[in-house]
Amino acid sequence: MTIELDDPKRFRTLVGQAHQVAMNMLRPISRKYDLAEHAYPQELDMLAAMIDGLADSGASEGAGAAGVRREEGADGGDNDRGNKNGANLASVMSIQEMCWGDVGLLLSMPRQGLGNSAIASVADDVQLARFDGVWAAMAITEPGVGSDSANITTTAVLDGDHYVINGEKIFVTSGDRADHVVVWATLDKELGRAAIKSFVVAKGTPGMRVERLEHKLGIRASDTATIIFEDCRVPKENLLGSPDVDSGSAGGQGFAGAMATFDNTRPLVAAMAVGCAAAALDLTRELLAGAGVEVDYDRPGQTQSAAAAKLLQLESDLEGARLLMLQAAWLADNRRPNSLEASMAKAKAGRVGSDVTLSCVELCGAVGYSEAELLEKWARDSKILDIFEGTQQIQQLIVARRVLGLSSAQLR
Amino acid sequence: MSLLPSLRPGGRHGVATTETRDPIGYLVAGLSRLAQADLLDRVGLRKHAEQAVFTITRTGFSTMTRASRTFARAGVAGRPGVRAPSSQVTGQFDITPTEDQQLLVDVVTEFATEVVRPAAGAADAACEAPPEVLRSALEIGLPILGLPEELGGVAEERSATTGTLVAEALARGDLGLAVATLAPGSVATAIGLWGTDEQQQTYLPAFSADVNQEQAPAAALALSEPQVLFDVLRPHTTATRTGDGYLLNGVKSSVPRGADAELFVVGALLDGAPVLFLVESSTPGLRVEADPAMGVRAASLTRLTLTEVQVGSDGVLGTTDGTTYAECVRLSRLAWCALAVGTGQAVLDYVTPYVTDREAFGEPIAHRQSVAFKVADLAIELQAMRLLTYKAAGRAAAGREFGQAVALAREACARHGMQIGLDGVQLLGGHGFVKEHPVERWYRDLRAVGVIEGAVLV
Numbered sequence: 001m002t003i004e005l006d007d008p009k010r011f012r013t014l015v016g017q018a019h020q021v022a023m024n025m026l027r028p029i030s031r032k033y034d035l036a037e038h039a040y041p042q043e044l045d046m047l048a049a050m051i052d053g054l055a056d057s058g059a060s061e062g063a064g065a066a067g068v069r070r071e072e073g074a075d076g077g078d079n080d081r082g083n084k085n086g087a088n089l090a091s092v093m094s095i096q097e098m099c100w101g102d103v104g105l106l107l108s109m110p111r112q113g114l115g116n117s118a119i120a121s122v123a124d125d126v127q128l129a130r131f132d133g134v135w136a137a138m139a140i141t142e143p144g145v146g147s148d149s150a151n152i153t154t155t156a157v158l159d160g161d162h163y164v165i166n167g168e169k170i171f172v173t174s175g176d177r178a179d180h181v182v183v184w185a186t187l188d189k190e191l192g193r194a195a196i197k198s199f200v201v202a203k204g205t206p207g208m209r210v211e212r213l214e215h216k217l218g219i220r221a222s223d224t225a226t227i228i229f230e231d232c233r234v235p236k237e238n239l240l241g242s243p244d245v246d247s248g249s250a251g252g253q254g255f256a257g258a259m260a261t262f263d264n265t266r267p268l269v270a271a272m273a274v275g276c277a278a279a280a281l282d283l284t285r286e287l288l289a290g291a292g293v294e295v296d297y298d299r300p301g302q303t304q305s306a307a308a309a310k311l312l313q314l315e316s317d318l319e320g321a322r323l324l325m326l327q328a329a330w331l332a333d334n335r336r337p338n339s340l341e342a343s344m345a346k347a348k349a350g351r352v353g354s355d356v357t358l359s360c361v362e363l364c365g366a367v368g369y370s371e372a373e374l375l376e377k378w379a380r381d382s383k384i385l386d387i388f389e390g391t392q393q394i395q396q397l398i399v400a401r402r403v404l405g406l407s408s409a410q411l412r
Numbered sequence: 413m414s415l416l417p418s419l420r421p422g423g424r425h426g427v428a429t430t431e432t433r434d435p436i437g438y439l440v441a442g443l444s445r446l447a448q449a450d451l452l453d454r455v456g457l458r459k460h461a462e463q464a465v466f467t468i469t470r471t472g473f474s475t476m477t478r479a480s481r482t483f484a485r486a487g488v489a490g491r492p493g494v495r496a497p498s499s500q501v502t503g504q505f506d507i508t509p510t511e512d513q514q515l516l517v518d519v520v521t522e523f524a525t526e527v528v529r530p531a532a533g534a535a536d537a538a539c540e541a542p543p544e545v546l547r548s549a550l551e552i553g554l555p556i557l558g559l560p561e562e563l564g565g566v567a568e569e570r571s572a573t574t575g576t577l578v579a580e581a582l583a584r585g586d587l588g589l590a591v592a593t594l595a596p597g598s599v600a601t602a603i604g605l606w607g608t609d610e611q612q613q614t615y616l617p618a619f620s621a622d623v624n625q626e627q628a629p630a631a632a633l634a635l636s637e638p639q640v641l642f643d644v645l646r647p648h649t650t651a652t653r654t655g656d657g658y659l660l661n662g663v664k665s666s667v668p669r670g671a672d673a674e675l676f677v678v679g680a681l682l683d684g685a686p687v688l689f690l691v692e693s694s695t696p697g698l699r700v701e702a703d704p705a706m707g708v709r710a711a712s713l714t715r716l717t718l719t720e721v722q723v724g725s726d727g728v729l730g731t732t733d734g735t736t737y738a739e740c741v742r743l744s745r746l747a748w749c750a751l752a753v754g755t756g757q758a759v760l761d762y763v764t765p766y767v768t769d770r771e772a773f774g775e776p777i778a779h780r781q782s783v784a785f786k787v788a789d790l791a792i793e794l795q796a797m798r799l800l801t802y803k804a805a806g807r808a809a810a811g812r813e814f815g816q817a818v819a820l821a822r823e824a825c826a827r828h829g830m831q832i833g834l835d836g837v838q839l840l841g842g843h844g845f846v847k848e849h850p851v852e853r854w855y856r857d858l859r860a861v862g863v864i865e866g867a868v869l870v
Contacts, residue, residue, distance in 0.1 A: 001508040002499060003573050004810070005803035009503030083506045297819035298738060300862065303643050316823035319803075320796030327799060330505055344792045393785075400784035403760075403791045404768055410776075411784050 001083065005323060008085040011093050014061050017054075018094040021047065022101025027374075030102040033221035034377050038213050040177060041108055041221055048110035062087030063094040065116035088264075088329035092271040096322075099275030100282075103381045104221030106272065113174050114138035114265060114389075115182035118198060121261040122240045130237075131200060137178035139169035139227055147394050149184065150193040150255065154229065156185035158243075162233040163199060165207070168226065171388070175225025176210050179203050183229065187245055193255035195245045200238040207232030218380030263339045265389055267328040270345040273353030273385040274322045280360040280378045281314055287364050307363055314356045321349040340402045347395035350386030357382040477693040477700050477716075480674035481629065487613025489726055494612060496560035496604065498811030499569045507802065509577060516557075517577050523552055524585025528593075532586035535710035536853055539702070541592035541669070547627075549593035554578070555619045555628050558601030558870065563612055564620030565604065572743065572808035575601070575870025576750040576801060583754025584761075587857040588710030590751055591868055595668040595711065598747070598869040599631035599677050602688070602740060606730030611690065615675060630672040633744065634664035634716050635679040635866025644679070644686075644741050644865040645734070649718065651680040651687060658682065658728070660689060660697075660721040666864045670700045670714030677729060677740075678718065679866070685734035689727050697721035707856030708864070740869065742818045746808060747868040749801040749818070752825035752861040756794040759836035759854050763787060767839055786835050793828035800824050805870070826862025833858035 007015070025047055033041050054060040098106040106112075115136025123131065145151050154167025165185050175181060180202050187195040201208055207230050214224040236243070288294070293307045301309030324345040331338035357379040361368035368375040386392050401411050421437070422429035433441065509517065531545050549555075558575055559565020567574065582590035600619040603611055619628050635644055649662025660680050667673070676691045676698075691698070703715040730736025767778040767787060777783045804817035833855040837844035844851045 001510050002502060002506060002806070003509055003513075003577075003802050004502060004504060004506050004806045005799060006505070006807065006812075008505045083502075083504055083508065085504050089505060295819075297816045298645055298741065299643055301823065303641050312819065312823050313827065316800070316820040316827075319820045320793075320800050320824050323799035323803060324792070324796055326505060327507060327795075330507065341795075344795055347788070348792050348796055393781075396785045396788040397781070399791055400778075400781075400788035403787055404764060404778050404784060406768070406778060406784070410779050411781070412779075 005326070007093065007326075008089060010085060011061060011090050014059070014063065014090055015093050015097055018097035019100070021050075022098050026098065026101030026105045030105070030221075030374060031371070031377065033102075033104065035220075037215060037220040038223060041105060044105065044108055044110060048112075051109070052111065060094070061090035063090035065112040065114070065120065082334075084333045084335075085330070086333035088267065088332040089326065092267050092325050092329040095268055095271040096275040096278070096325075099272040100279045101275075102221060103272050103276050103385070104219035107173055107219060107222035108177065110177075111135045113178050115178065115180060115200075117265050117268070118182045118261045119200065119240065121264050122198065124241070127200075127237070127240060131180070134180045134200075134202075135174070135178040136180040136182050136200065137172050137174040137225075139172045139175065139181050139183045141171045142168060143170055147391055149259075150196065152184055152186060152196065153189070154183065154185040155189070156187055156197065156199060156234075156239075158187075158236065159233070161236055163236055163239065165199065165201070165229040165232040165234055167229050168211075169229070170226045171214070172225045172227050173222055173388070175227050176213060176223045181208075181227060182240070187243075191245055196255045197243065198240045199234050200240065201229075201232065201234050205232055205234065217383055218377065219384055260339075262390060263342045264332065266342040266346040266395075267325055267332070267338075269385055269389045270321065270325040270328070270342075270349035273346075273349040273382060274318065274325055276378050276382045276385065277314075277318050277321075277349075277353045277356035280357045280375055280382075281311075281318060283373070283375060284360040284363055284368075285311065287367065310359060310363060314359055317348075317352045318356055321345070321352040324348050340399060343390070343395040343398040343402075346390060347392055347399060350392050350395070353382040353385050354379075475671065475700060477670070477695075477698040478630075478672055478674060480693040481618065483614050483618065483675070483692060485610065485614050486617075487608070487610035489608065489610040491609035493604070493607045493609050494560055494562045496567050496570050499573070499809040501810045501812075507799070509573075513574050513577055516574065517581050519552055520578050520581040521584065523548060524582050524590075528582065528585030528589045532589055532710065532850065532853065533847065535586070535589055535592075536707075537709075539704050539709045540712050541589055541710050545589055546593060550628055554593050555597035555600050557597055559604045559616065559620065563604055563616050565600075570809045570811065571601065572746065572870050573802070573805045574809075576746060576805035579747050579750035579868065579870060580754040580757070580798075580801075583751040584758050585754075586710065586758075587751050587755045587854070587860070588708045590754070591668050591708055591711035594747070594868045595633070595673075596628060596631045598633050598744075598867070599675060601869055602633060602677055602729065603690075605743075606688070606736050606740075608726070610726060611729065615690070629674040630669045631675040631677075632667045632670055632673040632716075633677045633740075633866045633869055634667045634670075635741065635744065636664060636666040636864055638663060638665040638715065642865075645738065647679045647681050647686055649678065649680040651682040651689060651723075653682075654722070657722060657724040658689065660691070660718045660723060662718050664716040664718070665703055665713075666705065666708075666860075666867055667700075667703075667714045667716045668708075668711040668867045670716050671702070671712065676716065678716070679737060679740075682732055685732060686737040687732050687734070688729040688737055688740060689723050690729050691718075691721060691723055691727065695721055695723070706859055707853065708860045709856075711867070738815070741865060742815055743808065744866050744869045745818050745822045746801065746804055746814075747870045748861050748864065749797070749804070749821045749825040750870065751868070752829035752858060753794065753798045753801055755854050755858055756790070756797060756829055756832045759832050759851060760787070760790055760794060762849075762851060763790070763836055763839045783839065786839060790832050790835055793824075794832060797821070797824050797828055808870075822862060829858045829861045 113136045115138040156163040156165050183199050211226040211228050295308045295312050301312050328338045328341040328345040361379045422431045556565040558571040651658045674693045678689045697719045699717045700714045703713050800821035804821045807814035836851040837855045
């Protein structure tokens with residue numbers, strides 16, 4: 001026990017590798033797939049195979065989409081006196097590096113979908129084995145339902161050994177490329193959130209089709225699909241967790257359990273925002289240095305140039321966001337509740353991500369705005385990170401409710 | 413021609429020199445003079461004004477510095493002093509204080525809650541820390557927290573993290589009183605960190621003296637100066653070499669409890685590099701005047717004027733190449749970050765029950781997102797400030813480079829800390845603006861972060 005907030009030493013190799021991959025594999029194709037929206041980045045197949053290999057060898061330290069699973073008695077490695085630096089820290093740190101490379105490409109990484117995180121969080125051991133090695137997208141949002149995911153209208157009706165799913169899902173990241181989709185549907189709309197369950201649906205299941213792909217502001221390398229379910233029959237064993245609609249059932253099963261996935265994935269999205277912003281800041285720092293502007297850390301901002309002062313402010317905000325991200329992951333590694341801290345991290349990283357990337361474009365002027373550099377791309381990519389997996393305002397709601405001790409009925 | 417400048421309105425009363433008076437302006441200015449004189453006599457304020465207490469007003473009142481006790485020279489000149497070892501690096505990410513640190517924080521938190529907070533309002537108004545608070549601070553050993561055991565202190569290793577946690581806990585009680593109680597220990601810590609054997613043996617025994625026998629001295633780290641766009645690394649105060657020492661000239665501001673201080677650490681430019689000098693308060697050429705400010709008033713801030721102050725060759729604390737000075741500045745900024753975090757926590761602790769109790773339009777105002785989101789942002793930025801501060805502290809304690817980490821923490825604590833002070837008042841509305849609630853004091857105190865240099869150090 002001691003207060004030490006530097007990056008953990010044991011992940012130095014992992015983070016270094018992720019940085020090299022981001023620099024040498026993602027950056028060279030970053031602009032290519034930004035321009036060629038909806039083209040499949042086949043370069044990622046080889047990378048995904050390499051990541052699988054790392055995971056099997058244990059060299060990945062448990063990082064990745066499956067790293068959010070909280071197993072009892074999991075060993076954090078060479079940890080002293082109970083302090084654990086484990087898979088959650090490894091995940092946020094390596095995702096940060098990959099997103100320093102390219103957020104869209106990281107989101108397109110085979111077998112690392114948000115659906116994989118959901119499976120890792122909610123599935124029982126049998127399901128975990130059955131869905132090992134799949135690439136799962138996550139389908140929650142509907143045309144009329146966004147942040148209020150308890151109101152989803154997609155239905156699942158039990159018919160013999162199958163659930164029959166009907167509804168329309170939008171904004172499904174990797175919805176076209178993934179081989180499976182985790183779909184949220186209600187067993188009985190009258191019963192509210194207790195009846196909302198998630199189902200793993202394999203691509204090619206009759207009754208499920210990708211309707212269209214979105215054209216987006218940023219993360220264009222990642223496909224965002226609309227998926228229609230029409231009498232889509234899914235084996236009933238594909239319902240993740242318990243089929244009970246008892247609202248009093250233990251957490252980890254029902255809607256609360258599904259929502260708990262977000263406690264695990266929010267630090268990951270914070271990591272994406274931090275990585276993207278760090279990319280912009282790194283380049284801007286160098287471009288400004290070329291123009292004769294360098295931050296003197298011992299002198300207050302107001303005694304330096306406006307550009308240097310701004311750079312100092314951005315760097316401070318980014319480091320604050322990064323530490324909140326590390327804190328949320330560290331709490332998860334140590335099996336402590338982190339819902340509040342996860343939302344703090346995502347709220348701060350989301351807004352800082354936008355501020356940093358947009359400010360970097362401003363600081364670099366026409367150089368920043370032009371497609372000749374990647375700064376304008378990062379300023380477009382970062383916006384989604386303050387929206388998906390819970391918008392800025394949803395994070396503020398969660399934090400406010402927890403800090404003020406208010407229920408969702410009191411603070412709506 | 414000589415009359416003209418005095419008829420111009422600018423350069424005084426916060427009026428820019430570019431302003432001019434028209435005939436109406438002259439008339440109003442004349443009436444104003446008359447009204448002021450009349451008013452003072454009519455309500456009997458004249459007497460009061462003339463008797464103005466040194467600590468509250470700054471109507472030109474100045475005095476000699478306090479006659480210091482005799483610091484008997486001891487130890488060996490030139491021999492390096494005792495240094496606390498750096499803390500052990502685990503290489504792990506960890507936000508858990510050690511058991512010793514937690515025990516200490518618990519003690520200080522109790523002191524801050526039971527003693528400091530109740531005294532804060534009156535101390536702010538009086539511009540003075542009450543003797544009981546100062547004495548209790550001595551009893552819990554605040555001045556010697558940063559000293560290694562060999563020097564009469566309690567620290568087994570480099571104390572930056574412990575000092576940070578203590579400063580945070582104290583400021584949760586009150587920032588002004590935190591500065592008042594931490595100021596002497598800051599000088600002791602500085603001597604522990606950079607003093608020669610002689611300097612340590614001469615000055616430190618007084619700080620660790622038995623509270624019942626002898627009062628530990630007040631002491632102050634004087635780095636700030638009354639300059640616009642002040643760069644602490646280029647102080648206007650100068651040191652010039654004389655035959656057997658140095659001659660110091662300049663003005664220092666925001667010096668906590670300067671009128672009581674028996675020992676100053678003064679920053680001055682020597683041969684182009686900033687250097688720290690130990691100056692005893694009885695040295696001729698020192699004058700101190702009250703310099704009350706917007707906040708941090710309980711720390712009795714003063715302005716210290718040095719006129720041809722002679723310091724011996726043993727008066728330099730640390731190196732003369734600017735490295736000691738820079739480290740001092742960084743450690744001082746770290747302490748201010750911790751104070752900002754503690755004060756921010758006080759604001760959050762205070763507004764939380766207020767907004768959930770206070771009703772408007774038939775329900776608690778906390779049920780409104782515009783109110784609740786302000787509290788959420790306050791909590792988020794506060795935690796980010798805290799982690800940035802802890803990271804810098806951890807690096808300092810481990811003996812690692814921490815200049816950048818401190819700069820990032822200070823930037824956040826100055827900007828977001830002030831926002832917390834601002835929102836603290838806003839969330840209470842009109843009630844936040846009156847002294848019935850402490851949020852207006854925290855608002856004034858938090859403006860000091862990023863402005864005052866020196867005064868405290870961890």
